[in-house]
Amino acid sequence: MAQMAPAGTKWWSGGKSPFNVEYGKLMMWYFLMSDAFTFGAFLISYGSIRFATNGWPDPNEVFKAFPFIHGVNLPLVFVSLMTFILIASSVTMVLAVAAGHNNDQKGVTKYMILTIIGGLMFLGCQAWEWTHLHGEGAWWGRNPFVNADGTVATTNFTNFFFTITGFHGFHVFSGVIINIIMLIKNLRGDFAKRGHYLMIEKAGLYWHFVDLVWVFVFTCFYLL
């Protein structure tokens, strides 16, 4: 929690938190660093295998479908919508945290509901995309898409796609669960009683991190 400290405070001399945060937030930051290494390892593995492979499918050819509209060629439109939804849910999360700073219980409830809806919509989109790709014959160990130059592709395109987007989707799912728990606690008035909404902030940190990871996943699988 931001707090004015007298000038010349010796932050590192013991008896206080050097970063002026309680332990839970510190732990969350370190956890996120750790998790960043997990995703980093996945994405670097993906990059190194792709670099060592002769050809790779063109994402514009693979990701061109849109739900309920058949036979259209809309490359990357659907995934852009997914990305927009997730980023919008990050905005509502910021608003929830801000409402928490103002001790506005109702505001927190409103924006947490919106964030949860955003998360669920993203998961729904991902479920549709996975189902669609599966319908086209793509799965772990199966890749129906040819390389951009028309040659036969290895299965590692789909292998990495499902593993990494799946791992990210699992994080989004956990985030939604965490947000629902936060919402329930807020509705029960736990935070109001406590006088601060730090838990919302910590859930927010996690949620923003999951969004940030998506930006990298999105770039690596859909743009490159």
Add this chain to the structure above:
Amino acid sequence: MSNEAALHGHSDVAHAHGVDIHHEEHGHHKETFITKYVFSQDHKMIAKQFLITGMIWAILGGLMSVLFRLQLGYPDTHFQILEDLLGSKWAKGGQIQPEFYYALVTMHGTVLVFFVLTGGLSGTFANFLIPLQLGARDMASPFLNMLSYWFFWLASVVMLSSLFIETGPASGGWTSYPPLSALGDASEGSKTGMDLWLISMALFVVSSLLGGLNYISTILNLRTKGMSMTRMPLTIWALLFTAILGVLSFPVLLSGFILLLFDRHAGTSFYLSDIFLASGKALPNEGGSAILYQHLFWFLGHPEVYIIILPAMGLVSEVMSVNARKPIFGYMAMVGSMFAIAILAFLVWAHHMFVTGLNPFLGSVFVLLTLLIAVPSAIKVFNWLTTLWKGNIRFTPGMLFAIGFVSMFISGGLTGIFLGNSTLDIHLHDTMFVIAHFHIVMGVSGILGMFAGIYHWFPKMYGRYLNNTMAYIHFWITLVGAYLIFWPMHYEGLAGMPRRYLDVSGWLSFNQFGGLNRFISTVAMIVFAVQLLFVFNFFYSIFKGRKVITQNPWGATTLEWTAPIRPGHGNWPGEIPEVHRWAYDYAKDGREFIPQTEPLGSNESAH
């Protein structure tokens, strides 16, 4: 929320402690057996749980090495008792079968590296010492701390259960390289045993993450008033760097394991390509890279060796300073060299991969970075030696083990310079020279550091002393035995004798080592027996050891010795002590030692 409140974010717990202590004073506390000994949230109890679990694993892991040393020393002998005990599948005709031999070396490595020297060492001393030496009531999150142990326990149960399944435990080496580990048909141990190994290791990573997050946030946030970072004992610095290494390197291993699980069960080809079977058939997998796994594995695997050795270094620094009755030499250099080691830990992993076809130019970069580690390591060694120099040394068992650690660390560190050079490594790779090197520098040093810690802090843990006579026998036989076991292996390795081989007597060039191998095996059994003496001493002394009657039996300056002899949950019955000086005011101003809690005198300057 004010900083004060933020600092005591666990104030519910702190209050609960206060209440507990209050209750105990009145003799009607409500702690049940379950909350006190099983699902305890007291860091001291969790430390003991880690220690005893680690000891059980050490006995099992050690026993495995005795079994495969029996095979290496006496490849032609039939030991009927082995068949009687292990069954005819693993020890047909009293001889250890190849599959079982590989399973033994695999599990020996896994158990000792992860379950003993990571879980058992960090788990014990980070939990025990961090709150006590920093002046905290408990860890930042006692609940997550408890979970950390129970994930470790779950990982242990899964790993242990893999020993009892029909196809046996994992047997592809503790590194579990694919394709051997990825293809269930490749060997018996690559079947269910490998899955259980991966599940167990994933649980272990969770345990290590929960523990590590707790250690870091406790060290940063919960230092008592006056305990600035540079007043912390070196144990705490070591444990801080260890935790940071673990938090940043284990997740990469987890990613590698997830990809391996997919390769095993989902038909993916992350690590697989161009695999031809003996029948001439090719597997459909294409485009993966087995080397990718090695990169992911060693990105953890190398920091892992520092996760093992840093806590030992911290414990040794503390024990050595206390028992030399001198301040540790070069405190800031010690901290700085540990920081350098922690950074370099992440930059040298490919020195395990010099013979994978790595670009020689890249190899030379890794040679340079690897050899750089010699600098901070040497700084530490010289600082230990200069701490001993003209010290008023008390040869307590803890001190002997600390000195033994330094001896081992020098011996093993020197051969690291051989192996760190890629040109030499081409010859020495996968030979007994490597076995000798890492057992001395990491395995034995790590365990000697752990023993130093156990002997030194046992009085604080249990309020009793370990028996000294047994301790001295334990020390001398262990130290001399460790040299006798591992020193000759250098010669075998230089002659090209490969590691992991079931029986090398078929090669003319290695036949000459038959006698040496029998000698090594014999000493290994003696050293193992002496560890059982230690185990006996440990459990005997918990109940029957000589009682500690003074609060500060070693005359140490640090805070754990200001707590009651048997501290309750919350550590200090009254106020948390305040710190006024660094942890190493020994032999200062004509006094033997000055506790950290004593304010600076009027004509005294801070260190």
